[in-house]
Amino acid sequence: MKIAVLAGDGIGPEIMVEALKVLDALRLPEVTLWQGDVGGIGYHRHGHPLPPETLEMTKAADAVLFGAVGDPTCDTLERHLRPEQAILGLRQALGLFANLRPAQMFAGLEDLSALRPEISRTIDLLIVRELNGDVYFGEKAIRTLDDGRRQGFDFMSYAEDEVRRIAHVAFRAAQGRQKKLTSVDKANVLETSQLWRDVVIEVAKDYPDVQLSHMYVDNAAMQLVRDPGQFDVVVTGNLFGDILSDQASMCVGSIGLLASASLGETQTQFGTKGLYEPIHGSAPDIAGQGKANPMAMILSAAMMLRHSFGREAEAVRIETAVAKALADGIKGADLGGTAGTSQVGDAVVARL
Incomplete structure (x- = not known):
């Protein structure tokens, strides 16, 4: 080894x-x-x-x-x-x-969470975050526009095969847990997220035993503090996963x-x-x-x-x-x- x-x-x-x-x-x-x-x-x-x-x-x-x-x-x-x-x-x-990031409340630490004990003790979830795509790896630069203003840009993109392979990981993880998968995106405003959602729905056909739901990332952030016990496995992209997994860590009391x-x-x-x-x-x-x-x-x-x-x-x-x-x-x-x-x-x- x-x-x-x-x-x-x-x-x-x-x-x-x-x-x-x-x-x-x-x-x-x-x-x-x-x-x-x-x-x-x-x-x-x-x-x-x-x-x-x-x-x-x-x-x-x-x-x-x-x-x-x-x-x-x-x-x-x-x-x-x-x-x-x-x-x-x-x-x-x-x-x-x-990237697999489990978050579980340890018995006896409920009072250390920023959430009420009756809420924090329900936390037992796994965030599956895609690591190799999204804005972290897209084209990026700071440039000067014709009128002299500086502009920064970061290119967000996912190819369907990148989404498909992370979706399979998430569905398999859900099969080993409570068979519930929440896919987090921002499909109401981002075309990248629309493709993400479409591909996840396609992959779901291979896992009829897993219950799939979809949630916008802003709502997911809210639900993590309102009712974290509703989540089993969460799959999302690089940027959203980075933020949500750190939020989940503070819900259990300490990073x-x-x-x-x-x-x-x-x-x-x-x-x-x-x-x-x-x-x-x-x-x-x-x-x-x-x-x-x-x-x-x-x-x-x-x-x-x-x-x-x-x-x-x-x-x-x-x-x-x-x-x-x-x-x-x-x-x-x-x-x-x-x-x-x-x-x-x-x-x-x-x-x-």
Whole structure:
């Protein structure tokens, strides 16, 4: 089992240590860890946020465990040299088009949500976000008009095959859950969204056991705080998915609890090749202080075991240990507790 470990910037190295500590405690056979530089540290050491040697390492690995990127010292660099370009480059190079972001309320944390406890405790959903299209990858520029005014533009587009493949991922995910899929778009004003909706309806014919509904993105944002329990699986494009998944994280109390998987179509001898990362950023303001909550990183390792290595039992063990630690009051500062980064990791290991 070859795992490329890319800790990255800020709190990335600290939380990665705890995730690897948990993996080590499982005593998995024949695990090879390859360490690589990425993000700001990649730029400072190699002159690029995604050095060629790191990229080649990820291509040879069965899965990528990714910490976080973001370095304030790189904010003035040209855009293609900024740390955040590393993750975009990896998604493209590895063909990672499907981002899975589960959001579930852990028992005992209901009061930490911005929502009322009776509402927050109903949250158990999965957001499936398309990763390789939309305005993030379309043509973009700032230009000067004939009258001297500056104008910025970003080109939003999806081809039908891009929509079809993410729709299949979402429908299959729904089949493994409550068989309900909500497709989120803005088809009332965007032609890109109209195509999205048309293709999702076509794909639905292959999954008669899944109940499909459609929702405009503005309504979806409202419904996530009004009645999040109505959602099972949500599928949407890159831009809308970026926003809604972060909103869902705060509905469950902290961005430090949410893991994610980015999957493609490449199959290894174990499962689907993917990249796994917490959805939070590098948090440079608390880096090196032992304050970061590593639970999202640890839960990302659990998703890696499930999707890339077919080790469901071990994935469930990790998730159960995290839930038990939280129920026992092991909480970092983001959850109003006092446990440090290593203390949280030790607590999860103890409950394995």
